[in-house]
Amino acid sequence: MRILSLITQSLLVALFAVDMGCQSNKSDHKNKPLTDYVNPLLGTATLWEPEDLGYKRTWKQRTWGAEVFPGSSVPNAMVQLSPVTQFRSGAGYQYEDSVIYGFSHTCKGHWNLQHLPILPVTGKITATDYRSGFSHDNEAARPGYYQVQLDRYHVNAELTSTLRCAFHKYTFRKEDEKSVLVNVKRSNNHVREWNIQKAGEHAFSGMQDGEGRIFYYAISNYPVDSIEQVKEDQDEVALVHFVDSKGAKPLELKIGFSFVSIENAKMNLEAEMEQKSFAQVQSEADSTWQNLLSKINVEGGTEREKGLFYSCLYRSFLWPALRSDVNHEYTDERGEVVNKGFNKYTDPSFWDDYRNKLILLGMLSPDVATDVLKSIIDKGEKTGGYMPTFFHGDHASTFVAGSYLRGLKDFDLNRAYKLLLNNAFVPGRGGRRYLDEYLERGWIAEKDTVNVPTWDEYKGAVTKTVEYAYDDYAIALIAKALGDEEHYQTLMERSDNYKKVFDPSTGFWRGRIEDGSWIEDFDPYYPYFQYMYREANAWNALFFAPHDPEGMIELYPSKQAVEDKLDSLFSEPWRGYEVHNMTGFIGNYCHGNQPGHSIPYTYYFIDKQEKAQVMLDSIMNHFYDMGADKLAYSGMDDAGEMSAWYVFNSIGLYTYSPADPEYLVTVPLFDKVTFNLQGKPFTIVKEGEGEKITSITYGDDTLDGYFITHQQLQEGKELVVNTK
Secondary structure (H helix, E strand, C coil): CCHHHHHHHHHHHHHHHHHHHHHHHCCCCCCCCHHHHCCCCCCCCCCCCHHHHCCCCCCCCCCCCCCCCCCECCCCCCCCEEEECCCCCCCCCCCCCCEECEEECCCCCCCCCCCCCEEEECCCCCCCCCCEECCHHHEEEECCEEEEEECCCCEEEEEEECCCEEEEEEECCCCCCCEEEECCCCCCCCCCEEEEEEEECCEEEEEEECCCEEEEEEEECCCEEEEEEEEECCEEEEEEEECCCCCCCCEEEEEEEECCCHHHHHHHHHHHCCCCCHHHHHHHHHHHHHHHHCCEEEECCCHHHHHHHHHHHHHCCCCCCECCCCCCEEECCCCCEEECCCCCECCCCHHHHCCCHHHHHHHHCHHHHHHHHHHHHHHHHHCCCCCCCCCCCCCHHHHHHHHHHCCCCCCCHHHHHHHHHHHHHCCCCCCCCCHHHHHHHCCCCCCCCCCCCCCCECCCHHHHHHHHHHHHHHHHHHHHHCCCHHHHHHHHHHCCHHHHHEECCCCEECCECCCCCECCCCCCCCCEEEECEEEECCHHHCCCCCCCHHHHHCCCCCHHHHHHHHHHHCCCCCCCCCCCCCCCEECCEECCCHHHCCHHHHHHHHCCHHHHHHHHHHHHHHCCCECCCCCECCCCCCCCHHHHHHHHHHHCEECCCCCCCEEEECCCCCCEEEEEECCEEEEEEEECCCCCEEEEEECCEECCCCEEEHHHHCCCCEEEEEEC
16 A cells, blocks of 8 residues: 555544534524624643654744734724733744733734833832732633733723724723823834823824834823833833723723824824724724624634634734825835825735735725735835745745736736846845846855754755746746746746756656756755745755646656655655744644645645645644644744644645646535626535546536646636545
């Protein structure tokens, strides 16, 4: 019996065991609000146990979790109002913590932001001693709402928010005088400058400069008495005291924010929140999320699966974040206040979410996706003429191509294309790193050395080479759309460059040194942060050529050789390497980091689709509610990529090549999915309970193969996935 047959059987046994335990929970609950399925605490816990991590912990440092926040936000908002349990952690909140330092107002989940933490306090505090204990027994979270009891101060804190404003509601004991601590010098970034001042009988305002100069204007239902500066060594906080604040009436703070000015922060507050009650703002936030979540309605499946699905869908729409005001003013990269008539957003996390999340954004929130496109064009033109990159790679190209070819046309494609050509052809600061090497020979050389520690930083040359080849393909699609035949031909030729780092003697993509020879100190099991591979080992760098799967398969002697390689990936055990950003393993496949996320689909191209589905089912079943509290992901959510992966696969579609306007059909978790695609719904129906797809029909037609185009889905027909 072949090795994966054994693996498949064991995975199916585990999968069926969990599913059978949930069968009694099957129910459609058509009248239940979809926001009730969302758990914002999902992803906030950390993995600790060896069976979850894939190795035994020896380091004192905490392994990375999903790094998500549980607080209040509406989709793609400027404000993310959430508790801070420790500074310099990914999202500021870790479920295992037991204290809260304040409630901050911006969050991404990448160890940055956390602007202006605020905490309700009573009695004597110092600049270093103010945090409060709390218990998860007295904590609640839902979309657009967060609540927790602060034990030290006997305060029940409730939070809700709009796009640009935060609403704090603090219920004190009636005998306590009410104050709020404004942590003017703390965030997850170095705070370079700040100020705070009284701004009226019921108001205070100020600014904090730490990864973005944010301005705020706050009004209180109690008159502001004074603002006291409390200092201790290098620490300093501001205490806002209120007049006649004893009594049962809760303290309410409404705070407007802006990255332009205090005046604009006040304007945002007046436009979005000033005349509204806490209950009204909370209800509107819930309705906003309900409207978004209802664009994909699922039927069948278990309550657990629905909870995971809608929680992941929710997580997919928290980043990029808004940076312009209600009048469309924003501060651009030159520090100038401008108004271009669109909503300015932060850069996407391109290395993470180009794979799926940005496509999902365009499918459900096309106006937001279009404004994100306009934002990166504006930034690129003002920062050296390159389209923005993020962390590693150059994947704005995929976002632009994939969005335009799916019908998002309300942006200037020619301006975007000019920037992308600079990224692809003009070496320079702000564009592709090591582009001169790539242009010269079609691949990037790595340093010839030995015994490289996991965390050392080098070029990540293999990963960059194969990803640049895919980016070249994405730009070629734009060239073709614009009729630029010369660049189209050149870029298509370059899209084959991924083959230049394939080593046929090992069957792996492998680093080369300057003279073209292979790196000798090569262990495919050893993980690197950025030597040859970015956050991966050689196993998790396999089979990345989403634009050319057939050509990739042909690098091997046969389809059988590819199948054997895949079988080994999912069966060769992880060798116990302890790496903070690699957790959640099936064999050597790591779902806790993005580089390998497209690998399971390789089975499709060697006529073994059912093997891919066994892996996809196992991943969805095991890696999204892990740990003792069932609140941990297998790895970082990375601005929604991990969540969007689940969303797509659970409904039976995946963006295997996101630059192409098509989707790979998989077996959905749910019996029926209704997807409202830009106003016109299509449906996905699962027939049968097996992993093997026997046929796929769309309307009256049978699909030839496993891909369906975006244009077909826009026709609003029924996609039937027949399985056995």
